[in-house]
Amino acid sequence: MADNDTPKTRTPGAPGAPGAPGAPGAPGAPAALPLKSAGPTPPSSLRQAEVARPMPHDVRPALRSGSIGSLDSKKLIVGRDIELSGNISACDKLVVEGRVEANIKDCRDLEVASSGIFVGEAEIDIAEISGTFEGTLIAKDILFVRSSGRVTGTVRFGKLEIERGGEIVGDVGLHNGADTGAS
Numbered sequence: 001m002a003d004n005d006t007p008k009t010r011t012p013g014a015p016g017a018p019g020a021p022g023a024p025g026a027p028g029a030p031a032a033l034p035l036k037s038a039g040p041t042p043p044s045s046l047r048q049a050e051v052a053r054p055m056p057h058d059v060r061p062a063l064r065s066g067s068i069g070s071l072d073s074k075k076l077i078v079g080r081d082i083e084l085s086g087n088i089s090a091c092d093k094l095v096v097e098g099r100v101e102a103n104i105k106d107c108r109d110l111e112v113a114s115s116g117i118f119v120g121e122a123e124i125d126i127a128e129i130s131g132t133f134e135g136t137l138i139a140k141d142i143l144f145v146r147s148s149g150r151v152t153g154t155v156r157f158g159k160l161e162i163e164r165g166g167e168i169v170g171d172v173g174l175h176n177g178a179d180t181g182a183s
Contacts, residue, residue, distance in 0.1 A: 073092055074090060074091045074092045074093075075091065075092055075093045075094075075095070076088065076091050076093070076094050076095070077094075077095040077097070078094075078095065078096050078097060078098045078099075078100050078116070079097050079098055080097045080098050080115055081098055082097075082098035082099075083098060083099045083100075083101075084098070084099070084100045084101070084102065085100070085101040085102060086102055087102060087103050087104075087105075088102050088103070088104045088105075088107065089104070089105050089106045089107065090106050090107070091104075091107045091108075092107070092108050092109065093107075093108060093109040093110075093111065094107055094109070094110050094111070095111045095113065095116075096110075096111065096112045096113060096116035096117070096118050096131065097113045097115050097116050098115070098116060098117075099116070099117045099118075099119075100116070100117070100118050100119070100120070101119045101120055102118075102120045103120050103121045103122075104120070104121065104122040104123065104124060105123055107122075107123075107124045107125075108124060108125045108126065109124060109125065109126045109127075109128075110122050110124045110126070110127045110128070110139075111127075111128045111130075112127075112128070112129045112130060112131040112132070112133055112149070113130055113131055114130040114131050114146075114148045114149075115131060116130070116131035116132070117131060117132045117134075118131070118132070118133045118134070118135070119134045119135055120135045120136075121135050121136040121137075122135070122136070122137050122138065123138040123140070124138070124139060124140070125139070125140050125141045126139060126141050126142055126143075126144075127139040127142075127143045127144065127157075128144040128146065129143070129144065129145050129146065129149035129150075129151055129166075130146040130148050130149050131148070131149060131150075132149075132150050132152075133149075133150070133151045133152070133153070134152045134153055135152075135153045135154075136153055136154040136155075137151060137153065137154070137155050137156070137157075138156045138157075138175055139156070139157040139158065139175070140157075140158055140175055140177075141158045141159065142157065142158055142159040142160070142161065143155070143157035143158075143159070143160050143161070144161050144163075145160075145161070145162045145163065145166035145167070145168060146163050146166055147163040147164055147165035147166055148165065148166075149163075149166045149167070150166070150167045150168075150169075151167065151168045151169070151170075152168075152169045152170055153170045153171070154170055154171045155168055155170060155171065155172045155173070156173055156174065156175040157174065157175055158174070158175050
């Protein structure tokens, strides 16, 4: 065997020997960390852009001016077990979950929830009735009567959608634009 072909043995405990302190893979040995490249850092224009993380509840649509939920919004919610009576005007949306006896003018949307009762007159653009409406209802754009909804009285609408189970009882007809009250 030539001089360079002889197997080399290491003495246990010698530096670099298997099982020696500080040897790779030895118990308690510090892990080897990759060396930081000594190259120049790329210019800021070439760095990877940060990705905007979505918020758990994205509030950006609500911050738009004039949207429901924004600071400019005019939304009135009458909760369950609450009774309200009087005149309501200039609201974007009225949600009735309790009982309301009122006249509504210059409002855009009316929603009567399945637990809600509305008695009175309403002249609005869009109405969605899942509960009970009694009186005069003028929905200039569209009237939705949900399966649990019941509308009784004088009803005028631009368009009408009734789910199976929904009811309309009374004087029912199309809204012609000139009709602004009960006939």
